[in-house]
Amino acid sequence: MLALVDCNNFYASCERVFRPDLRGKPIVVLSNNDGCLIARSAEAKALGYKMGEAFFQAYRRLDRDKVYVFSSNYALYGDMSARVMRSLGEFTPLVDVYSIDEAFLDLSGFGDLDAHSRDIKRSIEQWTGIPVSVGVAPTKTLAKLANRIAKKWPGKDGVFVLEGPDERYLSKIEIGDVWGIGRQTSKQLTSLGVDTALDLAQLDPRLVRQKFNVVVERTVRELQGISCIPFDEVPPHPQNIMVSRGFKNRVSEKEQLHEAVALYASRAGEKARGKNVYATSITVFLRTSPFAPGPKYSNAATITYPEAVNDTPALIRAATQALDMIFRPGLDYQKAGIMLTGLVYEAERQASMFAAPDTSKKEGLMAVMDKLNDRYGSETLRMASSGTNRPWWMARERLSPCYTTRWSDLAWVRV
DNA sequence: TCTGGGGTCCTAGGACCC
DNA sequence: TCTGGGGTCCTAGGACCC
Numbered sequence: 001m002l003a004l005v006d007c008n009n010f011y012a013s014c015e016r017v018f019r020p021d022l023r024g025k026p027i028v029v030l031s032n033n034d035g036c037l038i039a040r041s042a043e044a045k046a047l048g049y050k051m052g053e054a055f056f057q058a059y060r061r062l063d064r065d066k067v068y069v070f071s072s073n074y075a076l077y078g079d080m081s082a083r084v085m086r087s088l089g090e091f092t093p094l095v096d097v098y099s100i101d102e103a104f105l106d107l108s109g110f111g112d113l114d115a116h117s118r119d120i121k122r123s124i125e126q127w128t129g130i131p132v133s134v135g136v137a138p139t140k141t142l143a144k145l146a147n148r149i150a151k152k153w154p155g156k157d158g159v160f161v162l163e164g165p166d167e168r169y170l171s172k173i174e175i176g177d178v179w180g181i182g183r184q185t186s187k188q189l190t191s192l193g194v195d196t197a198l199d200l201a202q203l204d205p206r207l208v209r210q211k212f213n214v215v216v217e218r219t220v221r222e223l224q225g226i227s228c229i230p231f232d233e234v235p236p237h238p239q240n241i242m243v244s245r246g247f248k249n250r251v252s253e254k255e256q257l258h259e260a261v262a263l264y265a266s267r268a269g270e271k272a273r274g275k276n277v278y279a280t281s282i283t284v285f286l287r288t289s290p291f292a293p294g295p296k297y298s299n300a301a302t303i304t305y306p307e308a309v310n311d312t313p314a315l316i317r318a319a320t321q322a323l324d325m326i327f328r329p330g331l332d333y334q335k336a337g338i339m340l341t342g343l344v345y346e347a348e349r350q351a352s353m354f355a356a357p358d359t360s361k362k363e364g365l366m367a368v369m370d371k372l373n374d375r376y377g378s379e380t381l382r383m384a385s386s387g388t389n390r391p392w393w394m395a396r397e398r399l400s401p402c403y404t405t406r407w408s409d410l411a412w413v414r415v
Numbered sequence: 416t417c418t419g420g421g422g423t424c425c426t427a428g429g430a431c432c433c
Numbered sequence: 434t435c436t437g438g439g440g441t442c443c444t445a446g447g448a449c450c451c
Contacts, residue, residue, distance in 0.1 A: 010451095031419035038419070038451095056417040072419085099422095099451050182449045213425070215449080242421055249416090291418060337420090395417095 001113060001136055001161075002231070003105040004143040005088060005120065007081075008131045008151065008158075010101035011039035014080045015070050017129035018403045018411050026067040030055055033246045033394040034071055071396035075378075079404045083128045091120055096232050104140060106231055117159045137162040140229045141222035144179040145169070145197060165225045170198035180219040185212065197223055237343070238275055243267045244337020247392040250289070251333045257286070258320060259387030264338045265319040266383055269312040272340055273370055278308035278349055280342025282315060284322035289334035301325040308342070308349050311362045312369070315340075316385055377406055 007013060011029040016022045026043035030036065037053045047065050049058065055069075062069055081100045088095050094106035110116050117134040124132050135147025142162055149169060150160035162169060176186040178197050194200055201223035209217040218228040243264040251257060261284055272279060282305075287298035301322040309315065319338055344350075372381050401409035 033417090033419070035418055052418085054418045059417090074420095101451075180449070184448060213448095215425070236423090239423070240421095244420065246419070289418090394419095 001107045001110075001138055002140060002143045003107050003113075003117060003120070003134055003136045004098075004140070004147045005103050005105060005124070006133050006135075006147050006151070007084060007101040008133060009039060009041050009045075010081075010130070011070075011072065011077055012041040012044070013130050014077050015068075015073075015400055016041070017080065018401075022068055026065060027070065028062065028067055029070045029072055030398070032072060032396075033248065034397060035246070038072065069398050071399040073400050073402065075402045075405045076400065080128065080130060084124060084130055084132070087124050087127045088120070090123070091116075094231070094233055097235070104143065104231060107136065113161045114159065117161065121158055131158070133158040135160055135162070138164060138225050139222040139227045140231075141179050141219055142225065145173055145223075148173065148177065165201055165223055167198055170201055170223065171196050173197035175200060178219065178223070180215060185216060188212070237345075238277060239341075240343065241268050241271045241275075241277075241279070241340040242337060243271070244285070244335060244339075245394055246335045247333065248395045249392065250292075251392045252329075252331060254327055254329070256387075256392050257323060257327065257333065257336060259385065259390065260336050260392055261319045261323050261338060262316045262383060263386035263390075264336070265315040266312050266386055268338055268340050269310055269315045269366070270370060270373070272310040272343070273366060275343075277343040277345055278310045279315070279340035280305060280308045280344065281340070282318045282322065283339040283341065284319050284326065284336070285339070286323070286326055286333055286336045288331055292332070292334070295331060297328060297331050299326040299328075302341075304342075307351060308344050311366050312383060313362070316383060320385075 012027040015027055015029065024043065025041075026047055027041040028037050028044045028049055029039035031038045034055055036055055037049055037051065037058060040049050040051070044067055047067070049062075049067070077100060084101075085095065085097050085103060088103055088105060092105050092107065096104040096106075098104060105120075107113060107116065113136050117136055121132055121134050124130065133147055133151040135143050135145070135150045137143040137146045142165065146160045146162035149162070150156050150158050153160070173196060175181055175189050175195055175197065176183070178200060181189070181200070189200065194203065200220055203220055205217045205220045208220050221228050245260070245264070247260070251260070265282070281302050283300055283302040285298070285300035288294075288296050290296065303318040303322050305314070305318070369381050373379065403409055403411050
């Protein structure tokens with residue numbers, strides 16, 4: 001049996017951990033650039049705020065409803081997430097971290113699953129301050145479903161064990177709420193009279209494959225209790241690394257775009273080194289706002305390395321070069337980003353006939369840089385080309401302190 | 416004025432090969 | 434009238450997830 005442990009309203013809960021005065025108060029968290037609402041506390045949901053609502057449209061209502069509004073603080077959420085995941089490791093070594101706020105646990109061999117799940121829930125809340133829900137079932141899709149029931153149904157108190165594909169519960173779950181069934185598939189299924197998880201579970205998987213695809217077929221089997229989605233104890237080999245941001249204001253100067261792209265390349269390098277992978281290619285993309293009137297432009301350029309790299313100078317060099325290939329003067333750019341692809345681990349690196357044979361010096365430099373930045377805070381040491389002034393840097397006007405990752409932001413306690 | 420960021424997997428179609 | 438068959442690899446785009 002698998003348990004899905006899911007943090008409730010994760011970002012909003014993180015903001016509340018160090019602000020106990022906000023218990024019972026409505027909270028929303030904004031996306032990067034304070035663009036739209038991406039997390040809401042239970043109280044904010046009850047007031048009718050929707051996921052993805054544009055902030056500038058909700059602004060007046062939020063003010064009127066006295067909602068506490070936060071810019072997203074990923075340093076805080078990432079660290080709180082790590083605490084939750086580490087805590088889950090106390091219950092079983094078999095933890096499959098699925099996202100920043102969810103993990104599957106393999107509970108095979110455990111006795112009283114309900115009691116055990118309640119213990120997990122209680123402990124995580126006590127140790128981290130983050131409330132969680134636990135759903136237990138034989139497959140990942142059913143565990144997701146069980147978690148939903150644990151969270152939403154009165155009387156379940158955040159824990160629910162679903163022994164198998166029980167009709168009484170599957171019939172109560174709308175098709176669009178099944179994990180893996182999105183808007184498009186949901187629309188098609190409804191038109192065929194498939195309205196609930198139960199309806200879907202009763203279809204013939206082979207027929208579903210013909211009419212839809214393997215993904216939906218797997219979902220059907222998972223709902224029937226046959227596990228098709230593997231449990232990944234070790235994180236799977238990453239396919240790509242992306243860093244992109246919208247600008248605070250529109251940017252048309254090439255120098256500023258160069259700074260931005262250099263900064264994103266540095267971040268991508270840190271991520272790559274953190275995962276121990278090297279990139280074969282780097283792609284830079286650039287676009288104007290899809291909403292604004294006026295000329296629209298969107299383009300990307302890719303540069304392939306003779307030998308896979310992950311050191312920041314090499315990434316910045318190529319990113320700069322790629323940017324020059326797609327930059328058009330006279331446009332108001334809204335966003336830029338970079339993507340590292342063709343990721344390989346050290347052992348899979350293919351040596352180039354032409355590249356310099358010894359890279360140990362570069363690696364040493366990067367290791368020192370990463371270590372300093374880890375210890376003394378991000379960007380303690382950084383590349384000059386990524387800019388100092390950064391007028392384009394995203395707006396985050398309601399940022400909370402980095403309580404757990406920055407010494408100067410530690411919470412004060414008065415006694 | 417103002418609308419997120421970062422991922423995965425699958426499929427279809429084209430290029431190319433023998 | 435009718436123009437092989439079987440493969441691989443790559444890319445773009447769609448759908449989905451949090």
